[in-house]
Amino acid sequence: MSRSIDIVQRGLKRRYRAERRFQRLGLAAIVVSLIFLALLFASIVHRGHGALFQTHIQLNVFFDPQILTETDLNAADYSRLVKEALYAMFPAVSGRNEKRNLSGLVSSGAAYQLRDMVLGNRAIIGTHQEIWVPADDDVDMIYKGALARDSGRLSKDQLAWVDQLHSQKKIEKQFNTAFFRSGDSREPELAGIWGAACGSFFTLLVTLALAFPLGVATAVYLEEFAPKNSWTDLIEVNINNLAAVPSIVFGLLGLAVFLNAFGLPRSAPLVGGLVLALMTLPTIIIASRAALQSVPPSIRDAALGVGASRMQMILHHVLPLALPGMLTGTIIGMARALGETAPLLMIGMVAFIVDIPHGFTDPAAVLPVQIYLWADSPERAFVERTAAATLVLLLFLIAMNGAAVVLRKKFERRW
Amino acid sequence: MLKMVSMYTVSTLLLFALSTVPVQADAARDYISIVGSSTVYPFATVVAEQFGKTTSFKTPKIESTGTGGGFKLFCGGVGVEYPDITDASRPIKKSEGDMCAQNGVKEIVEVKIGYDGIVVANAKKAPQLQLSRKDLFLALAKQVPDPAGGEKLVANPYKIWKDVNPALPATKIEVLGPPPTSGTRDAFVELVMEHGAESYPWIKALKKSDEKQFKIISQALREDGAYIEAGENDNLIVQKLEANPSAMGIFGFSYLDQNGEKIQGAKVDGVVPTFEAIANGTYPVSRPLFFYVKKAHVGKIPGLAEYVKAFASDKAWGPEGYLADKGLIPMPDAERQKMAEAAVQMKPIAIGQLK
Structure with a gap:
């Protein structure tokens, strides 16, 4: 007997060592993945934080009744008001080319800003107003230091004017509200993610409205009612297969069925939502079935034993207990749908869309598509906006996945 | 079993009902739909944005599908579900012209916009x-x-x-x-x-x-x-x-x-x-860059003729225009003027003579 305990004792040290190694290996794996995650976040934050601020220039605009005489104030020449204000600030500037360079300091969006002011309040016609207008993207980049002064994007004159504005405190960085309030634009200083966020919202709403009830109903039927035969096996295999199909395939399906066969409009959140619903359906079904399986049979037996019908048993007892797990699966599926671009490529949602969508059939882009489009734009200022939009998308994803964790922690019951 | 089947039927019907409403709403598309070259995309989008902000029309929707993909969609047929304009970084090919003609797209207007x-x-x-x-x-x-x-x-x-x-x-x-x-x-x-x-x-x-x-x-x-x-x-x-x-x-x-x-x-x-x-x-x-307009859609889609006119103005594609700021190389004066006239008149190309 003592012999075998000796063998154990001799080996004990080695076994403890092996266990520590095993543990450390696991810890190292986590640390490595955390480092990569931190690197990703750091690089995105580092690149994107600049986009939260936008350089603005203060102008003293005279709302000249001479220019704003037209009965149609919508089409008046507002850019001339901006130019006149700039010329008044730099009276020494003369000559066509110099003047053109000078008005290039201010974004073309300034004119629309003035138009909206006039249309909102006609009383300002004939008055002088101090107004902050967005600077052109090149001025913005150089003023922020994201672009070198000698990059050639601004001429020597323009740099001198910017310096002069700086010494007069007429140029400063302000919080970039346009980025959160407007739709896409080809002028980086006017581009925003609100349009894409609305598109994402409508798309996910359609996805949720379709995928959740269908997914839960399927799971309930398969778990609670379906006989165990080769047909249900076949269905199960198919569902598991669908969960592994690459997302682009769902886009092709959407193109063939929803667009070509049903004639639904291209680029609409409705079609995007349908396609993404197909994509998330298997995820939801699988998660819901797992949740139903984790409800102990004793609950069902007890309910049936006191005389509940099967429907009452499911609706009153099983579903409420399984719901947290189902919701968690749904949220994770929706988070995946939120970050998806490939299937949307096929149905025309990868498009330049300026107007903010107001319904399910308005053309719309979604957040990841917006990121993709900006990443491909030549203007330098889009680099930081791409990173900032990525940051916003990541925040949404964290919020959704966080909600899933909280739901699970709060409502899930362990047996 | 029967209950589930009927539930599925109802939800499928719902889905169809949901989908038929927008089809009718789409019957009168009130924005221009543009597809095509990713090279022309940065220029076409600027014109579209300016057009949307300065006119009462909606901002055109632009998809970057590549030149070939653009023609495929464009030549799909006539009607609101097909794009009105396709951008191209090369002239239309004979095969693409034939595809257009086969699907009833008989009149195509070619507009050269400049060089890249x-x-x-x-x-x-x-x-x-x-x-x-x-x-x-x-x-x-x-x-x-x-x-x-x-x-x-x-x-x-x-x-x-x-x-x-x-x-x-x-x-x-x-x-x-x-x-x-x-x-x-x-x-x-x-x-x-x-x-x-x-x-x-x-x-x-x-x-x-x-x-x-x-x-x-x-x-x-x-x-x-x-x-x-x-x-x-x-x-x-x-x-x-x-x-x-x-x-x-x-x-x-x-x-x-x-x-x-x-x-x-x-x-x-x-x-x-x-x-x-x-x-x-x-x-x-x-190389020259182009866009192609489906003439059958002019007058049907609000703003189409106006968009073409806005693109073909010196304010946009001229040497001092806003497209030059974005890197488009303008055509020489004489060629530009000729193109602008052709664009406004909407003279279709002869599909049969394409090479």
């Missing part, structure tokens, strides 16, 4: 190269004439630029460029590779005697790692060039224009790619 230069660039840290089109052909073609002489082709043996031309530095040949689906690639092959191949008289002679063989020689790019297909994202190529000073990249001029402090364009046949050199035609690698 294709540059071969590297990082500013590296020396600026002076390349000829023959150098580029020898460096990038899959098969090149035997360096030992004679009318024979061998697999491309060149590893460093110096092998190609003794005047070039001894750096590795490593060129990042567009994939075959890209219009930029088509234009590069036509303007640089074919031209470079023609510098050999016996290959030039092939063009007449055996055009197929000529195409194979001039159009196949290396697959041994010297030419790297870098995808359609030109910003990515710029970043890679910055990280790897020995690499060269092929992309549109507007990216060089925007990243002038990071990268420089190589001289091609002795000419530096600048706005002026491309505009006056001395820089050899430039």
Whole structure:
């Protein structure tokens, strides 16, 4: 007997060592993945934080009744008001080319800003107003230091004017509200993610409205009612297969069925939502079935034993207990749908869309598509906006996945 | 079982009901739908945005599908579900014209909008190269004439630029460029590779005697790692060039224009790619850009004629216009005026005469 305990004792040290190694290996794996995650976040934050601020220039605009005489104030020449204000600030500037360079300091969006002011309040016609207008993207980049002064994007004159504005405190960085309030634009200083966020919202709403009830109903039927035969096996295999199909395939399906066969409009959140619903359906079904399986049979037996019908048993007892797990699966599926671009490529949602969508059939882009489009734009200022939009998308994803964790922690019951 | 079946039927019906409503709503599309070239996309979007902000019409929707993909959608038929305009970085092909005609798209208006230069660039840290089109052909073609002489082709043996031309530095040949689906690639092959191949008289002679063989020689790019297909994202190529000073990249001029402090364009046949050199035609690698309008949609889709007119105005595509700021090379005055007139009159092209 003592012999075998000796063998154990001799080996004990080695076994403890092996266990520590095993543990450390696991810890190292986590640390490595955390480092990569931190690197990703750091690089995105580092690149994107600049986009939260936008350089603005203060102008003293005279709302000249001479220019704003037209009965149609919508089409008046507002850019001339901006130019006149700039010329008044730099009276020494003369000559066509110099003047053109000078008005290039201010974004073309300034004119629309003035138009909206006039249309909102006609009383300002004939008055002088101090107004902050967005600077052109090149001025913005150089003023922020994201672009070198000698990059050639601004001429020597323009740099001198910017310096002069700086010494007069007429140029400063302000919080970039346009980025959160407007739709896409080809002028980086006017581009925003609100349009894409609305598109994402409508798309996910359609996805949720379709995928959740269908997914839960399927799971309930398969778990609670379906006989165990080769047909249900076949269905199960198919569902598991669908969960592994690459997302682009769902886009092709959407193109063939929803667009070509049903004639639904291209680029609409409705079609995007349908396609993404197909994509998330298997995820939801699988998660819901797992949740139903984790409800102990004793609950069902007890309910049936006191005389509940099967429907009452499911609706009153099983579903409420399984719901947290189902919701968690749904949220994770929706988070995946939120970050998806490939299937949307096929149905025309990868498009330049300026107007903010107001319904399910308005053309719309979604957040990841917006990121993709900006990443491909030549203007330098889009680099930081791409990173900032990525940051916003990541925040949404964290919020959704966080909600899933909280739901699970709060409502899930362990047996 | 029956209950579930009926539930599914109801939900399917619901789905259909949901889907038929928008079909009717879509019957009168009130915005312009544009598809096509990713090269024209940066210009078309600017016009669309200006158009949406300065007129009472909605902002046109623009999808970047590539030139070929654009024609495929555009030529699908006449009706609100098909696009009104397709952008193209090359003229329409005969096959595409035939496809259009087959599907009832009989009247297409061609509008040339200006030029785009294709540059071969590297990082500013590296020396600026002076390349000829023959150098580029020898460096990038899959098969090149035997360096030992004679009318024979061998697999491309060149590893460093110096092998190609003794005047070039001894750096590795490593060129990042567009994939075959890209219009930029088509234009590069036509303007640089074919031209470079023609510098050999016996290959030039092939063009007449055996055009197929000529195409194979001039159009196949290396697959041994010297030419790297870098995808359609030109910003990515710029970043890679910055990280790897020995690499060269092929992309549109507007990216060089925007990243002038990071990268420089190589001289091609002795000419530096600048706005002026491309505009006056001395820089050899430039191509025209187009868009095509479906005439049957004019009057049906609100704002279509106005959009074409806005694009064809000097305010947009003129030498001082806002498209020039974005890197579009304007046409010479006379050509521009002629084009603007044609665009306003909407004179369709003769599909039967396409090549």
